[in-house]
Amino acid sequence: MTDAKWLNDEQLVVWTRFVAVLQLFPAALDAQLERDAQLTHFEYFTLAMLSEAPQRTMRMTALAGFTTASLARLSRVVSNLEKRGYAKRQPCPEDRRATNVTLTQDGWQKVVATAPGHVDLVRSIVIDTLTAEELTQLSTISAKLLSKLDPQARMVATARSQTPPPV
């Protein structure tokens, strides 16, 4: 690895702060969504990704990529969403190993109903707090971190399309 053993004071401050962000941010997202929509952030994000896919349908593996999750984790979460009527699984005709997940009408409406409040939170914490310049910086920095965290970039560039509900 690298040579220097410890972090200097400045580096330590950055790191410590960032660790706090890593700790608090997911909790804040979960708290808002759980309170307002009885969804974890991961569940919401999964529904949101599905809502933007063509036909609102995606293969499990693709969805796992978009949500940066393991197939195991996604499988459990989709089962749960299915139980609640927000998603539906169907065997994929082209590849009989694969499974297609589709957002149901209820799932779509859930996303539509939930998105505004969630976007408000994201705006209030990130978008409206940082300057345009800082937002750009965060974008660049995140991309660099991701290149180390996920070298093969399984987490695709998030193909955009369609109309509303985004993240």
Added chain:
Amino acid sequence: MTDAKWLNDEQLVVWTRFVAVLQLFPAALDAQLERDAQLTHFEYFTLAMLSEAPQRTMRMTALAGFTTASLARLSRVVSNLEKRGYAKRQPCPEDRRATNVTLTQDGWQKVVATAPGHVDLVRSIVIDTLTAEELTQLSTISAKLLSKLDPQARMVATARSQTPPPV
């Protein structure tokens, strides 16, 4: 809340990327520490904070502040660390509601042994990946986010002192 309903494309990219970081970073930290030292990142961070406290001792509530955790969570983790001989609890004489946690000799050695490998990871993902300028930016941005995530700033500025093992 704010008025605009959706995020524009740029904002969406930033947010999506950042969500991926939020997802992958903790997993990477846990994976390295679990593999090399049979510790979660939260456990390691707890030990590291203790290692820098005067007397290597802190009240539960203070430690909860430094680790940005709830008392409930910390209590369980400290119990576990105690079972493994890395920490020790003692009733606080000044306030009989309170509990002091102390890093044991074993705990200290665990931190000393674990820190280098962990610092390597942190360097390789963050410190060495970003330019000095970007590090400063990340620091500023993190501070701004924290001001929203934790307005009362329970998470103190991480009083520094003593010698090695830092984070």
Added chain:
DNA sequence: CTCGAAAAGTTGTAGCTACAACTAAATCAC
């Protein structure tokens, strides 16, 4: 003083996640 509220911790319970083991289908090599 003394009573009600706040602070410091702990713990039961339910839900989520990681890891590993496992099935089934598609591919690749020869």
Added chain:
DNA sequence: GTGATTTAGTTGTAGCTACAACTTTTCGAG
């Protein structure tokens, strides 16, 4: 073609965390 490997997905199990309920002690008001 046929067996070995890889890909897609599911599920058992153990461990971690959040939330809420509950003690015990301290503090503040009157």
